[in-house]
Amino acid sequence: MGKSLLFSNVLVVDEDGVERIDVLTADGRIEKMGHGLVAKDAQAFDGRGKILMPGFIDIHVHGANGFDVMDADAAALSGIAQALPKEGVTAFVATTMTQTEGRIAHAVETAGKYRSADGEAELLGIHLEGPFLSPEQAGAQNPEHFLKPELDLFNHWQVLGGGHIRIVTLAPELEGADKFIAGLEASGVIASIGHSAATYEQAVASNAQHVTHLFNQMTAFHHREPGVVGAAMLDSRFRVELIADLIHSHPAAVKLAYQQIGAGRLILITDAMRAKGLGYGNYDLGGQTVVVDETGARIQTGRLAGSVLTMDRALRNVRDLAQCSLPELAQMSSGNAAAALGLHGKGKIARGMDADLVLMTEALEVELTVCRGEIAFSAN
Structure with a gap:
């Protein structure tokens, strides 16, 4: 597995709702969600103005x-x-x-x-x-x-x-x-x-x-x-x-x-x-x-x-x-x-779920795609 990923101040969206929060992935899964998360070995992304979806x-x-x-x-x-x-x-x-x-x-x-x-x-x-x-x-x-x-x-x-x-x-x-x-x-x-x-x-x-x-x-x-x-x-x-x-x-x-x-x-x-x-x-x-x-x-x-x-x-x-x-x-x-x-690990953003994520602009343009914790696409 690749390194951990930390999305800070990102608008997290799934079918259960919308919340501005930090998301940390590790070992292919979502490890933590909260405010003010810090992980010194994680690759960090500033999520302000961005949307994180499953x-x-x-x-x-x-x-x-x-x-x-x-x-x-x-x-x-x-x-x-x-x-x-x-x-x-x-x-x-x-x-x-x-x-x-x-x-x-x-x-x-x-x-x-x-x-x-x-x-x-x-x-x-x-x-x-x-x-x-x-x-x-x-x-x-x-x-x-x-x-x-x-x-x-x-x-x-x-x-x-x-x-x-x-x-x-x-x-x-x-x-x-x-x-x-x-x-x-x-x-x-x-x-x-x-x-x-x-x-x-x-x-x-x-x-x-x-x-x-x-x-x-x-x-x-x-x-x-x-x-x-x-x-x-x-x-x-x-x-x-x-x-x-x-x-x-x-x-x-x-x-x-x-x-x-x-x-x-x-x-x-x-x-x-x-x-x-x-x-x-x-x-x-x-x-x-x-x-x-x-x-x-x-x-x-x-x-x-x-x-x-x-x-x-x-x-x-x-x-x-x-x-x-x-x-x-x-x-x-x-x-x-x-x-x-019947996939219990996909389709939502929650602790323990697969780190399958897409970071998007407010215009719904894809900036970054993460497949099971690995960056699979980056527009930048």
Whole structure:
């Protein structure tokens, strides 16, 4: 572990509130919080005019900086883990794409074995996005490789991944989905509704606990058929992912999601692909060419194919649109994700918690990111 870090007179923000206080880290954890803290061996930071938040947790990210989870390569995972702290992300769930069974198996096995190095965002597990999806809501997922939910196949992948698959996005209306979701629930894996043509009734009747990228690739709200969107808004058991890049969803839709669902259930994600952090151009996503320009990241049909959104930009967008509080932003960017994954050491700033921290300006620009006590990014 690196040296201790001391943040003095900093505005500490998490979902429980706001307090101006000193924070001392040691051995990868938060050791003390109080006023007038002194630690002669600690690297000191003057926090006046700065905000200290729990490090962001991105539970739905495919890639960054030229790397993708489906590269199925430890170097690619390391590349992603090194890139994410620049935007304040200290932990992430590596997200796969629909591909052949063999390619998914290889990606899952590689991610399951990966352990983040010091100074990298921590890989928390795997988000299996597909192949148990609806052809009617394929988006940029390749329907050639879609399958009906098969618990035996999932269990095979889970064994390959060392038990590290944490979330599965699926369409609950598919044949066999009820048994599949029950199997996920029994093993502590989150079942998330996404790429789904389910009716409102089917979504509510399912035992899923989560909704993948709200509004995108799901049955939209209609006054005679509220769809998955209506279920996400009205059923309080669902935690709901939101891509707040203002491309995947109109600004008014983002504001509506905040007002109707609330900070207690929303989880900000990026759904970013390998072009994040790079310039405009052509990139690969799950074997398909993606063109990235000012309109976003799109496959040749014009459909959106993930994003190049950063988490700090997502926070600024939501703050500006929803006029929400700093504790609510902390809840949507870390606290809810930590709770969903059952992470007792992350998502808050308190004594004994992991030293996963992001120091920001009042304009929510990232100045410093700390991953498990190690400085992973510094703007200066």
